[in-house]
Amino acid sequence: MIEVLSNLPLLLKGTLAVIVVLLLLVFTNRLTTWEYIVPKEVQWIDRPPERFGYLRAKARSFFVMKQNVMQAYLECNKKGRAAALAIAFGRPQIILPPKYIRWIIDQPESVLSMDPIHDEFHAFVQDGLVGDHSVQEVLRKELTHNLGRLTADINDEIVDALQAVWGDSPEWRTIPLKDSTRTIIARITNRLFVGKELCRNEQYIRDAVGLGLAVMPETVFQDLLPRPLKGPVSKLVKWINRFYMAGFNRHLLPVVQQRIRDVKRMEEQAEAASSADELPSEFLTWIVQRAIRRGEPMADMEQRVIARVGMANLASIETTTNTMSKCLADLTTLGEAQGYRALVTAEARTVLRECQQRPEKKDIDRLGCIENALKESLRLAVVFPGLIRQVTSPTGATLAADKETGGLRLPHGARISVAAYAIHRDDSLWPEATTYNPARYEVEHAAAPRVPMSRASERFLSFGMGKRACPGRFFVTDELKLLFAHIFTKYEIKVIPPPPTTAGLLTELTLRGPQEQLMIRRRTEEEMETA
Numbered sequence: 202m203i204e205v206l207s208n209l210p211l212l213l214k215g216t217l218a219v220i221v222v223l224l225l226l227v228f229t230n231r232l233t234t235w236e237y238i239v240p241k242e243v244q245w246i247d248r249p250p251e252r253f254g255y256l257r258a259k260a261r262s263f264f265v266m267k268q269n270v271m272q273a274y275l276e277c278n279k280k281g282r283a284a285a286l287a288i289a290f291g292r293p294q295i296i297l298p299p300k301y302i303r304w305i306i307d308q309p310e311s312v313l314s315m316d317p318i319h320d321e322f323h324a325f326v327q328d329g330l331v332g333d334h335s336v337q338e339v340l341r342k343e344l345t346h347n348l349g350r351l352t353a354d355i356n357d358e359i360v361d362a363l364q365a366v367w368g369d370s371p372e373w374r375t376i377p378l379k380d381s382t383r384t385i386i387a388r389i390t391n392r393l394f395v396g397k398e399l400c401r402n403e404q405y406i407r408d409a410v411g412l413g414l415a416v417m418p419e420t421v422f423q424d425l426l427p428r429p430l431k432g433p434v435s436k437l438v439k440w441i442n443r444f445y446m447a448g449f450n451r452h453l454l455p456v457v458q459q460r461i462r463d464v465k466r467m468e469e470q471a472e473a474a475s476s477a478d479e480l481p482s483e484f485l486t487w488i489v490q491r492a493i494r495r496g497e498p499m500a501d502m503e504q505r506v507i508a509r510v511g512m513a514n515l516a517s518i519e520t521t522t523n524t525m526s527k528c529l530a531d532l533t534t535l536g537e538a539q540g541y542r543a544l545v546t547a548e549a550r551t552v553l554r555e556c557q558q559r560p561e562k563k564d565i566d567r568l569g570c571i572e573n574a575l576k577e578s579l580r581l582a583v584v585f586p587g588l589i590r591q592v593t594s595p596t597g598a599t600l601a602a603d604k605e606t607g608g609l610r611l612p613h614g615a616r617i618s619v620a621a622y623a624i625h626r627d628d629s630l631w632p633e634a635t636t637y638n639p640a641r642y643e644v645e646h647a648a649a650p651r652v653p654m655s656r657a658s659e660r661f662l663s664f665g666m667g668k669r670a671c672p673g674r675f676f677v678t679d680e681l682k683l684l685f686a687h688i689f690t691k692y693e694i695k696v697i698p699p700p701p702t703t704a705g706l707l708t709e710l711t712l713r714g715p716q717e718q719l720m721i722r723r724r725t726e727e728e729m730e731t732a
């Protein structure tokens with residue numbers, strides 16, 4: 202072979218060498234990126250022809266995501282066409298025009314699914330979670346159906362967490378907004394996940410928060426690797442995660458072991474069990490009950506249950522913390538100027554006073570101004586594209602043909618989404634869309650029953666839509682409404698924006714950028730009485 206090659210004329214040798222180098226480049230590119238999965242006819246945004254252009258566009262997307270989504274919407278989606286974006290978190294996305302929202306949510310899982318996207322995250326917690334839907338099912342059914350009965354627990358934890366984290370000093374002091382809200386949220390959420398004792402264990406809460414903060418950068422890092430390296434590196438990363446999971450495990454294991462024993466005993470003697478034997482109404486009980494009723498093997502059940510609690514924490518803490526921080530900042534700056542903060546404070550005081558600080562579900566339902574404020578901040582908070590799904594059908598999926606898209610063919614493995622950020626800022630869907638105005642929902646209220654913030658629509662996609670819409674949205678609505686009622690009754694707060702600095706890639710990745718500061722003082726009992 203070598204002899205044959207060396208006898209070839211120089212020109213042919215040169216041509217062969219160029220072909221081999223080109224093939225190697227194409228091969229490396231396919232191993233490193235998913236750029237090729239976007240159909241040729243789809244226009245790329247922010248992807249000029251440059252060396253390592255796709256990887257550079259991915260890195261840039263950290264900083265210009267909003268602008269890119271807006272450009273995709275205005276330049277392509279509004280004209281009925283799809284657009285492609287490089288995204289730091291995973292494969293490129295094909296942003297479809299809003300007219301395809303119904304099509305997206307109506308597709309069976311065998312055509313479009315969010316599972317492959319989740320699995321990238323969940324593999325870090327435990328491989329056994331890949332393809333597992335127990336967490337979603339428990340949140341959708343048991344948690345949501347039992348919410349009314351859980352109001353007292355939510356309220357109790359809110360009162361205690363605020364006291365522990367924000368304190369009761371009537372003197373002004375300054376604390377980091379997000380770090381402190383994250384701890385409060387992690388406590389309230391874990392009260393419903395694993396009960397009172399663990400959610401008040403500081404180390405357990407630190408590990409639950411740490412797991413969430415670690416998984417995000419790990420996923421991005423792993424995504425940037427060439428595919429052959431992903432397997433070995435993922436093993437290494439999972440090994441690092443043991444550090445967080447070890448703490449999580451240490452605290453959870455005895456509780457999980459006991460709960461498995463209790464659930465088994467109750468299941469075996471269902472008829473003999475008295476109401477005194479009742480198991481705590483919390484996520485942990487329901488997840489164990491499901492596992493046992495399904496006949497899952499007992500051998501590694503403890504570890505699977507712990508991983509599911511980890512997964513529920515991953516889905517809930519950062520999302521809720523971001524929403525709470527954004528809404529507090531909006532209400533105390535823009536909402537203050539519009540007088541909406543005063544409305545919220547008055548409503549919070551009235552509702553909490555009338556129920557003597559012992560709210561039930563019906564009292565939460567009366568917190569309409571707070572819900573409007575939360576909904577408005579949620580609308581404006583969306584940064585990423587929404588309804589992200591992956592084409593799971595081995596033969597791909599084809600959009601219905603029309604004159605703009607011409608029946609675009611989406612190959613197996615392609616990721617699609619819609620420009621939620623831009624849809625939420627479209628003046629034709631939301632009058633004066635970029636203006637913060639919680640009162641806009643009161644207008645809806647006067648004309649028709651108020652649309653709850655948990656209800657998705659084609660113009661409000663903060664919790665997604667369809668059968669895969671966020672299963673925690675009913676709980677989070679109650680949790681944040683009640684939390685805000687306590688905050689605005691008991692505290693005076695001001696939010697100070699962070700200094701204008703350009704955050705680096707590492708800072709963005711580790712969520713350690715400069716954050717808003719919260720100036721806070723607790724109102725005295727006297728102030729609360731006389732207000």
Ligand code: HEM
Pocket residue numbers: 315319336337340513516517518520521524587588589662663664665666667668669670671672673674676677
């Ligand atoms: C304000 C806070 C939250 C926001 C903005 C939010 C938003 C979202 C969004 C946009 C999705 C994707 C839906 C889709 O593409 O159709 C989602 C999914 C999900 N969320 Fe939330 N979420 C929040 C809080 C929570 C909480 C508190 C929990 C748990 C108690 C939770 C659990 C989940 C889970 C498990 C999924 C995956 C659903 C599935 O696989 O079908 N989320 N969330």
